[in-house]
Amino acid sequence: xxxxxxxxxxxxxxxxxxxxxxxxxxxxxxxxxxxxxxxxxxxxxxxxxxxxxxxxxxxxxxxxxxxxxxxxxxxxxxxxxxxxxxxxxxxxxxxxxxxxxxxxxxxxxxxxxxxxxxxxxxxxxxxxxxxxxxxxxxxxxxxxxxxxxxxxxxxxxxxxxxxxxxxxxxxxxxxxxxxxxxxxxxxxxxxxxxxxxxxxxxxxxxxxxxxxxxxxxxxxxxxxxxxxxxxxxxxxxxxxxxxxxxxxxxxxxxxxxxxxxxxxxxxxxxxxxxxxxxxxxxxxxxxxxxxxxxxxxxxxxxxxxxxxxxxxxxxxxxxxxxxxxxxxxxxxxxxxxxxxxxxxxxxxxxxxxxxxxxxxxxxxxxxxxxxxxxxx
Amino acid sequence: xxxxxxxxxxxxxxxxxxxxxxxxxxxxxxxxxxxxxxxxxxxxxxxxxxxxxxxxxxxxxxxxxxxxxxxxxxxxxxxxxxxxxxxxxxxxxxxxxxxxxxxxxxxxxxxxxxxxxxxxxxxxxxxxxxxxxxxxxxxxxxxxxxxxxxxxxxxxxxxxxxxxxxxxxxxxxxxxxxxxxxxxxxxxxxxxxxxxxxxxxxxxxxxxxxxxxxxxxxxxxxxxxxxxxxxxxxxxxxxxxxxxxxxxxxxxxxxxxxxxxxxxxxxxxxxxxxxxxxxxxxxxxxxxxxxxxxxxxxxxxxxxxxxxxxxxxxxxxxxxxxxxxxxxxxxxxxxxxxxxxxxxxxxxxxxxxxxxxxxxxxxxxxxxxxxxxxxxxxxxxxxxxxxxxxxxxxxxxx
Numbered sequence: 033x034x035x036x037x038x039x040x041x042x043x044x045x046x047x048x049x050x051x052x053x054x055x056x057x058x059x060x061x062x063x064x065x066x067x068x069x070x071x072x073x074x075x076x077x078x079x080x081x082x083x084x085x086x087x088x089x090x091x092x093x094x095x096x097x098x099x100x101x102x103x104x105x106x107x108x109x110x111x112x113x114x115x116x117x118x119x120x121x122x123x124x125x126x127x128x129x130x131x132x133x134x135x136x137x138x139x140x141x142x143x144x145x146x147x148x149x150x151x152x153x154x155x156x157x158x159x160x161x162x163x164x165x166x167x168x169x170x171x172x173x174x175x176x177x178x179x180x181x182x183x184x185x186x187x188x189x190x191x192x193x194x195x196x197x198x199x200x201x202x203x204x205x206x207x208x209x210x211x212x213x214x215x216x217x218x219x220x221x222x223x224x225x226x227x228x229x230x231x232x233x234x235x236x237x238x239x240x241x242x243x244x245x246x247x248x249x250x251x252x253x254x255x256x257x258x259x260x261x262x263x264x265x266x267x268x269x270x271x272x273x274x275x276x277x278x279x280x281x282x283x284x285x286x287x288x289x290x291x292x293x294x295x296x297x298x299x300x301x302x303x304x305x306x307x308x309x310x311x312x313x314x315x316x317x318x319x320x321x322x323x324x325x326x327x328x329x330x331x332x333x334x335x336x337x338x339x340x341x342x343x344x345x346x347x348x349x350x351x352x353x354x355x356x357x358x359x360x361x362x363x364x365x366x367x368x369x370x371x372x373x374x375x376x377x378x379x380x381x382x383x384x385x386x387x388x389x390x391x392x393x394x395x396x397x398x399x400x401x402x403x404x405x406x407x408x
Numbered sequence: 409x410x411x412x413x414x415x416x417x418x419x420x421x422x423x424x425x426x427x428x429x430x431x432x433x434x435x436x437x438x439x440x441x442x443x444x445x446x447x448x449x450x451x452x453x454x455x456x457x458x459x460x461x462x463x464x465x466x467x468x469x470x471x472x473x474x475x476x477x478x479x480x481x482x483x484x485x486x487x488x489x490x491x492x493x494x495x496x497x498x499x500x501x502x503x504x505x506x507x508x509x510x511x512x513x514x515x516x517x518x519x520x521x522x523x524x525x526x527x528x529x530x531x532x533x534x535x536x537x538x539x540x541x542x543x544x545x546x547x548x549x550x551x552x553x554x555x556x557x558x559x560x561x562x563x564x565x566x567x568x569x570x571x572x573x574x575x576x577x578x579x580x581x582x583x584x585x586x587x588x589x590x591x592x593x594x595x596x597x598x599x600x601x602x603x604x605x606x607x608x609x610x611x612x613x614x615x616x617x618x619x620x621x622x623x624x625x626x627x628x629x630x631x632x633x634x635x636x637x638x639x640x641x642x643x644x645x646x647x648x649x650x651x652x653x654x655x656x657x658x659x660x661x662x663x664x665x666x667x668x669x670x671x672x673x674x675x676x677x678x679x680x681x682x683x684x685x686x687x688x689x690x691x692x693x694x695x696x697x698x699x700x701x702x703x704x705x706x707x708x709x710x711x712x713x714x715x716x717x718x719x720x721x722x723x724x725x726x727x728x729x730x731x732x733x734x735x736x737x738x739x740x741x742x743x744x745x746x747x748x749x750x751x752x753x754x755x756x757x758x759x760x761x762x763x764x765x766x767x768x769x770x771x772x773x774x775x776x777x778x779x780x781x782x783x784x785x786x787x788x789x790x791x792x793x794x795x796x797x798x799x800x801x802x803x804x805x806x
Contacts (some may be wrong), residue, residue, distance in 0.1 A: 161679070185748055232750070232780070309793070362783065366783070372783070373784045374613065375615070381613070383780075391748055391750045
């Protein structure tokens with residue numbers, strides 16, 4: 033077996049890593065991520081130019097990758113540099129169009145891959161608590177098109193996205209799998225009100241209220257009422273991306289902590305000479321390696337035709353990074369002592385991101401329960 | 409064994425409860441329950457209410473204006489206060505400096521400073537930690553050199569909580585550089601409102617700025633502001649820290665947090681049912697509740713020993729470790745109960761004055777920030793690693 037990246041992917045990772053090392057310092061990141069829009073249009077365009085977005089999509093739709101490994105490489109690098117730019121939205125919405133889009137809908141992909149169209153998945157709702165099937169937003173037929181009504185919660189960059197992918201119920205009761213449909217809705221469609229806000233870990237999100245939002249027949253993505261499977265499929269891409277992002281952030285938090293143990297002196301010696309801390313650092317190392325294996329499993333499984341095998345690997349990865357990421361965040365802060373809880377220390381922002389990843393697309397409890405429910 | 413509180417103690421609990429019902433301002437309690445940030449006026453106001461009743465410095469002896477309560481009475485008071493949504497008392501003057509002055513200060517110092525603590529005339533802060541000397545306190549470098557009738561102090565202090573409000577600081581300084589680390593340290597009182605004292609805020613990861621760096625440049629400290637003997641400050645510092653660590657167990661605060669968690673879990677819906685009925689979340693809540701009850705009993709056992717004449721020593725380290733871990737777990741569960749709503753962070757929503765409707769459940773505004781902010785519990789007051797060292801040395805003899 034060979035776990036090395038092939039030449040093309042290594043080149044992409046190197047180029048991306050080099051750009052971020054040079055142009056995306058901790059100060060710049062915090063300035064833009066905690067700033068008025070939560071990101072930088074310039075950085076986002078540059079990431080697209082380097083190919084970070086294109087790598088998330090197969091050649092057939094204008095990308096140059098799209099395999100699990102590609103997604104893993106890109107998001108691990110983003111995690112390593114704590115990038116707050118809206119690539120997750122591009123992945124989720126772009127892959128939904130790739131999977132189920134009509135020829136006309138696929139034309140939107142060019143703008144997404146080029147970094148010109150900002151995208152957001154609008155699925156979570158105030159009471160769904162990570163459940164994919166709890167959709168209360170409705171879409172009813174009106175003439176040729178549809179009318180959408182409902183509320184969407186914590187939509188990443190939802191106040192700035194030009195293209196929203198909205199889950200809505202076209203039949204059935206809240207909680208049913210059947211009857212969910214997905215719609216491509218312009219972010220500035222009449223009837224959408226967005227309440228935007230900054231996130232605790234940087235970046236933006238918004239609460240969306242949809243009041244009689246009218247869209248044409250061509251807004252429906254995939255088959256009417258069969259959106260659950262598509263939603264699960266694209267959230268799967270998101271689980272892989274977030275898991276890889278977490279892994280990148282963990283590696284960095286681990287590295288920073290190790291450096292601190294080597295250099296910070298107390299009682300006249302480097303604190304890394306204390307066995308109590310050595311053992312915990314050793315545990316951090318082995319936990320991060322477990323997380324890496326979980327991400328590799330998920331990346332390998334993302335295109336598995338066997339739904340149970342695929343979804344179990346994805347849930348296993350998200351469960352693992354939720355648990356391990358939180359552990360790494362808490363241990364890294366603790367071992368840094370007082371400086372670990374300051375804004376000034378880049379690590380503190382990594383810790384916030386690591387913990388907040390557990391609050392996206394299902395937390396460790398959610399995915400452990402899902403893993404068990406998926407059965408053998 | 410008799411595990412019941414005595415009838416007198418139970419009567420005392422009723423008295424405290426009745427007092428809180430009548431005198432704790434509901435708006436203040438609501439702020440505390442919501443985890444919103446308190447203003448200086450909030451804290452001073454609550455101190456004044458307690459002082460009027462004679463319950464402010466409840467662990468001081470009566471002759472100095474304290475309540476003269478037993479350890480069990482103090483525990484009951486803390487418990488009831490926390491459950492009623494009472495704010496934590498600002499400890500610097502009351503629980504840290506006060507006991508040191510009472511035990512080691514001279515008559516003039518007691519007469520001058522103790523009443524001022526009670527009346528709120530001074531806002532004290534603590535000058536212990538330094539950039540190179542956090543948990544390794546004995547390596548502190550701030551120097552004090554005698555010059556006529558005063559010391560000249562130079563150095564830098566850090567993690568000075570609420571130093572931005574303070575006009576006075578009790579401070580550890582090095583008065584003998586030649587002596588062994590612990591023996592050349594003195595305990596002095598510094599007027600913050602004089603030239604040479606500069607306070608700079610340190611922003612913490614949650615966005616707040618409650619801690620500070622304090623720069624001391626040629627700061628004058630009159631000799632009468634030396635507490636106890638020169639070069640004996642380490643003894644007083646250790647005495648003070650023992651007091652600090654007992655408070656950090658925070659049983660009452662954990663009890664209140666548990667109540668809040670249960671309330672939230674009964675409201676937040678997961679898969680159409682309250683989160684409290686989710687088997688995994690319910691398991692986590694049950695585990696932390698059992699841990700908390702065990703810790704509360706451990707706390708009572710230590711208090712009973714103290715009541716019998718013992719001094720809390722390494723036991724306070726035990727309480728600090730368990731107490732902080734449990735509080736952090738409770739804050740973690742409150743954060744996790746918010747689901748995706750842990751992500752939004754609206755600075756203004758940390759304050760009671762925020763008039764907009766909440767984003768998500770109303771507890772979400774502060775849940776994640778509180779979780780991140782209170783990672784400090786296991787770091788300050790002597791990190792939990794240092795507490796484990798103390799236990800290994802003092803209890804286990806290793």
